[in-house]
Amino acid sequence: LFVELTDEPNLLEPYISKHNNDGATVISAKKEFSDDEFSDNEINLLNEVVDRFRYCTAKELINFTHKKNSLWYNAALRNGVLELLESGKMTTTDIEINMAELVEGDESKFMIYNSYKEFFAQSKSLKF
Secondary structure, three states, rough: HHHHOOOOOOOOOOEEEEEEEEOEEEEEOOOOOOOOOOOOOHHHHHHHHHHOOOOOOHHHHHHOOEEEOOOHHHHHHHOHHHHHHOOOOOOOOOOOOOHHHHHOOOOOHHHHHHHHHHHHHHHHHEEE
């Protein structure tokens, strides 16, 4: 998302537009949201994220998602690129963030997470 939103949108171009408003980049929807691809649980999660972060700036979101001990922070630290990313010498990586870390201590959540990953991989393979 960082690369897609930093430059001109490529993959998201049919869905969003970017414009400058008093020095701030504003991202607007080009189309009405369609929930066809989302389960009820996913829609509920999206609504929670919107409710919590609706008025946050990009900088505030970065500070939240990149804080110490976050998944992003831990992945960057483990892979030796934290200082480069934080200093701006590096802006992106291909490092995968292991979302399973969020639920590692809870066996039932971990099982749900793995079931979802399997379901997602299977349904992705069926799309043409």
